[in-house]
Amino acid sequence: MRLWVCIALLSVVLCVSADRPRIFQGMVRAGQFVRDAAGGARDMYRAYKDMREANYKGADKYFHARGNYDAARRGPGGAWAAKVISDIREGWQSSVSGRGAEDTRQDQEANEWGRRGGDPNRYRPKGLPSKY
Structure with a gap:
């Protein structure tokens, strides 16, 4: 009886430890998703800040596409x-x-274009300073 309990316990321990890599990998992926989301939010803020700073007529769509592009990357x-x-x-x-x-x-078209990896310069107006 004792041997049987030890074998059963050992089997449970082996099964749990075999699943551990999958659980750990899931946690790592979730952590990476959160880091990517935070970085993407910073990218979007930077594009918004640049748009406000540039204050350039016709550049709105460019900054939409650029923020989405940077975040999605x-x-x-x-x-x-x-x-x-x-x-x-x-x-x-x-x-x-x-x-x-x-x-x-x-605006939403430019957002989606950037998120899909499209070049934001498609929306770049002539004369926008190269700083942006």
């Missing part, structure tokens, strides 16, 4: 953060800016 967490921030910003902006649904649609 970090990985799934960065892309998620970019989408959430873009959707919230466009939802809020469309209700207060008075620019209309077409402007919101174009």
Whole structure:
């Protein structure tokens, strides 16, 4: 009886330790997602800050695409953060800016273009300082 209990206990321990790498890998992936999301939020903020600083007519779509592009390059967490921030910003902006649904649609197109890895320079207006 004692031997049987020891064998059963050893089997449980081996099964648990065999699953540990999967559990650990899941935790590592979750941590990376959170780091990517935080970095993506910083990328989005930097693009917003640059847009405000540049104050350049017609550059809005470029900064939308660039922020999403930079964030999404970090990985799934960065892309998620970019989408959430873009959707919230466009939802809020469309209700207060008075620019209309077409402007919101174009902004979202630029957001998605950047998130999919499209070159933000597609939206870059002529004359925008090279600093940006």
